[in-house]
Amino acid sequence: MRKAEIKIYEKTAGLLTQDENGYHYVYDAAYLQSENPEPISKTLPLQKEEFHNNVLFPFFDGLIPEGWLLNVAEKNWKLDQRDRMGLLLVCCKDCIGAVSVNAIEGYDEK
Helix, strand or coil, X not given: CEEEEEEECCEEEEEEEEECCEEEEEECHHXXXXXXXXXXXXXXXXXXXXXXXXXXXXXXXXXXXXXXXXXXXXXXXXXXXXXXXXHHHHHCCCXXXXXXXXXXXXXXXX
8 A cells, every 4th residue: 555645735635545446535634624725636626535546546647747757757766657656656746836745654565
């Protein structure tokens, strides 16, 4: 199982998890109760219930670099282009935009 803390504007927004059943995203309860919370994506609207998908959610997949930058990441970190969660955890700590992805240590086994 692999987990990542998802932040928006440096505030913890939720938790993304990959396990044998697919991918799960849930908003942090404190974030939902904060003043003027924003969804991280229109495809992941604010809600208490967990989102589930068999493949990485399109919003998160869109954060992963493409082209030559993806090739650099694959070579430098010895990642497989099909390991979308691995690429997300390594490449998206400091994304362009408001959202960042921070791996939660101890949950990186596949």
